[in-house]
Amino acid sequence: MSDPGVEIDCRDLPCPRPIIELARALPDVPVGGRLAVVARDPAARYDVPAWCRMRGQEYVGEELTDDDVPRYVVRRLS
Amino acid sequence: MSSTPEVYLDTASAARLHPAARDTLLAALERGYADPRRLHGAGRDARLLLDNARAVIAECLDVRPDEVGLTSSGTDAVHRGLLGLTAATGRDGIVHSAVEHSSVLHAAQWRPSPVHASIAVDATGRVDLLALTEAARTPGVGVVALQSANQEVGTLQPVDEAELPDGVPLLTDAAAAIGHVPLPRSWSVLTGSAHKWGGPAGVGVLVVRRGTRWQNPFPGEDGLDGSGGFANVPAALAAAAALQAVLAEQEEVASRQFRQVARLRAVAAALPDAEVVGDPERRLPHLVTFSCLYVGGDEIVSALARRGYGVASGSACTASTLEPSHVLAAMGALTHGNVRVSLACDTTDEQVEGFCTVLPEVVARIRKDAGL
Numbered sequence: 001m002s003d004p005g006v007e008i009d010c011r012d013l014p015c016p017r018p019i020i021e022l023a024r025a026l027p028d029v030p031v032g033g034r035l036a037v038v039a040r041d042p043a044a045r046y047d048v049p050a051w052c053r054m055r056g057q058e059y060v061g062e063e064l065t066d067d068d069v070p071r072y073v074v075r076r077l078s
Numbered sequence: 079m080s081s082t083p084e085v086y087l088d089t090a091s092a093a094r095l096h097p098a099a100r101d102t103l104l105a106a107l108e109r110g111y112a113d114p115r116r117l118h119g120a121g122r123d124a125r126l127l128l129d130n131a132r133a134v135i136a137e138c139l140d141v142r143p144d145e146v147g148l149t150s151s152g153t154d155a156v157h158r159g160l161l162g163l164t165a166a167t168g169r170d171g172i173v174h175s176a177v178e179h180s181s182v183l184h185a186a187q188w189r190p191s192p193v194h195a196s197i198a199v200d201a202t203g204r205v206d207l208l209a210l211t212e213a214a215r216t217p218g219v220g221v222v223a224l225q226s227a228n229q230e231v232g233t234l235q236p237v238d239e240a241e242l243p244d245g246v247p248l249l250t251d252a253a254a255a256i257g258h259v260p261l262p263r264s265w266s267v268l269t270g271s272a273h274k275w276g277g278p279a280g281v282g283v284l285v286v287r288r289g290t291r292w293q294n295p296f297p298g299e300d301g302l303d304g305s306g307g308f309a310n311v312p313a314a315l316a317a318a319a320a321l322q323a324v325l326a327e328q329e330e331v332a333s334r335q336f337r338q339v340a341r342l343r344a345v346a347a348a349l350p351d352a353e354v355v356g357d358p359e360r361r362l363p364h365l366v367t368f369s370c371l372y373v374g375g376d377e378i379v380s381a382l383a384r385r386g387y388g389v390a391s392g393s394a395c396t397a398s399t400l401e402p403s404h405v406l407a408a409m410g411a412l413t414h415g416n417v418r419v420s421l422a423c424d425t426t427d428e429q430v431e432g433f434c435t436v437l438p439e440v441v442a443r444i445r446k447d448a449g450l
Binding site for chain 1: 351353369371372373374393394395400401402406407410411412413414415448450
């Protein structure tokens with residue numbers, strides 16, 4: 001990826017903490033920039049896209065970290 | 079702890095025993111203990127009560143008594159219904175909506191087939207009817223399962239609009255709908271669960287229309303009557319009495335509940351960073367589900383319980399599996415901070431208003447404690 005952006009590590013945090021951390025980190029990301037949250041919590045797979053929809057941000061998709069933990073990528077739109 | 083009694087708003091999990099069921103149960107416990115297959119007096123008494131229960135349930139559901147089977151639960155009815163249809167035809171494929179009750183999903187997992195298909199729903203939870211009927215045409219499909227209404231978000235499914243190919247029966251799980259809304263008519267098999275309508279737990283209903291190819295998929299006698307072992311005669315009769323009583327007041331209760339739920343939906347929708355899920359109009363009258371960002375499902379359920387309100391949640395942290403609700407996930411809805419409120423037939427406007435006052439306070443407090 002050309003723009004690695006900001007990544008927050010929430011791999012050991014239970015739901016809804018990854019989403020709370022995502023919201024906290026958003027102001028540190030420039031508009032148009034990427035923000036990724038690494039989370040093992042199974043709810044994050046559904047809740048990151050739902051958060052994007054409710055907060056008007058773009059859900060880019062799901063990747064895997066080098067050690068195979070899901071990483072959910074968001075682009076800041078506003 | 080609250081000093082006033084808890085306001086129970088979780089009837090979709092289990093309704094309180096209807097007074098009519100209670101009276102019938104106590105009377106039937108005295109008379110309905112014997113084996114209804116025996117020819118002695120006590121056995122004949124039990125047989126009479128059991129036949130009476132079946133006749134009343136049949137009348138309530140507008141079917142014939144010999145089409146009604148009694149099972150040990152709604153889950154058991156779904157398992158016997160689905161697997162009995164596939165066993166009878168040898169076509170093991172089960173097509174179902176993605177938001178069916180877990181009993182449907184478990185039955186499909188238990189008898190794996192390359193033809194099984196889970197059909198997507200839209201954001202309101204309504205099944206993609208075109209995709210459903212398309213999947214039903216796949217060779218090897220033995221049954222289509224489509225619920226009458228969703229148990230978590232209340233959305234009604236278009237059961238009567240499903241045009242299935244000849245020889246592919248439809249099973250509708252009506253557990254969430256019975257006693258609340260008029261039931262669909264276009265099905266071969268219908269299942270229900272008495273403790274959802276105010277009857278006792280331990281009574282499921284499996285209706286198999288005449289002419290449907292079905293057989294008992296489990297060990298034991300074939301046929302609907304007694305295939306699950308010794309019948310709980312008093313509970314069956316109490317379940318029938320409850321159903322009769324609930325249907326007599328269904329229209330009046332449903333119109334009041336529909337209005338109360340509209341009020342709850344409006345209050346939940348006005349919460350900051352919250353969404354109400356499910357169809358706003360084509361829905362069960364008594365049930366609403368919403369999700370709040372940044373709030374744990376267990377936190378909000380516990381906080382509401384401390385303030386005197388008993389509600390359910392589809393969030394992962396409240397589930398035994400630690401997986402979020404498959405219904406919310408399939409709808410693309412937020413799965414954390416989820417609350418399901420389901421009203422009783424006697425929930426008052428004052429109780430609803432009390433909840434509407436407490437809810438925003440509880441949500442704001444949890445967010446404040448999380449530093450938001």
